[in-house]
Amino acid sequence: MNERFRIRPLGQPGDLGWVVMAHGELYAAEFGWDATFEALVSRIVADYATDHDPxxxxxxxxxxxxxxxxxxFCVAADQATAQLRILLVHPSARGHGLGGRLVDECLTFARRSGYTHMTLWTNDPLVAARRVYLSRGFTLAEQERHHSFGVDLVGQVYEIDLRAGVEAVRPRPAEQAAIGD
Structure with missing residues (x-):
């Protein structure tokens, strides 16, 4: 990894606003999603900022x-389950393994915090993110068509058992088909 990159805890002035703005701008430009997606991200960020257990x-x-x-973000879904939320890598920084490093931070934190499972929700256009999730051992648990953010999507829930080994696993053939490889 190029030393020009670093990962740090969220907490500097402007971090929260940047997360919302970056999601709104990038998802509109790349996928045609409307402002309802930015509103969802802003609720996630606001909930985290006002009421999270460090x-x-x-x-x-x-x-x-x-x-x-x-x-x-890594947030509590319940006592045993962490939820990975709002992963994003700006196009200017893609191709350097940064998405994987961010997911690894989340997984490591969740294990250290005593969670036994992690879940995440994503949508079918986010192929690169799904590849990262699958390479870290997440498996597709369910998927459902929906209309959100001004477009038709297939929402997907991925899960991982955090008690299993931490080594990366290759996706099963059915999961490969789910991501279009």
Whole structure:
């Protein structure tokens, strides 16, 4: 990994606003999603900012030369299950393994915090993110068509057992088909 990149805990002034703005702008430009997606991200960020338990929930910012280029949040779904939320890597920083590093931060934190499972919700256009999730051992648990953010999507829930080994696993053939490889 190029030393120009670093991952740090979320918490500097402007981090929260950047997360919302980056999601709104990038998802509109790349996938045609409307402002209802930005509103969802802003609720997730606001909930985290106003009421999170730092022993059980955390978030990280990825930087390139001191400029924010990525993020991920780990929040409690319930006592045993962590939820990975709002992973993003800006196009200017893609191709350097940053998405994987952010997911690894989330997984490591969740294990250290005593969670036994992690879940996440994503949508079918996010192929690169799904590849990262599958390479870390997540498996597709369910999927459902829906109309959200102004477009037709297939929502997908992925899960991982955090008690299993931490080594990356290859996706099963059915999961490969789910991501279009």
């Amino acid at each position: 022993r059980r929930e955390a978030a990280w910012i990825a930087e390139l030369d001191g400029r924010r280029v990525g993020c991920v």
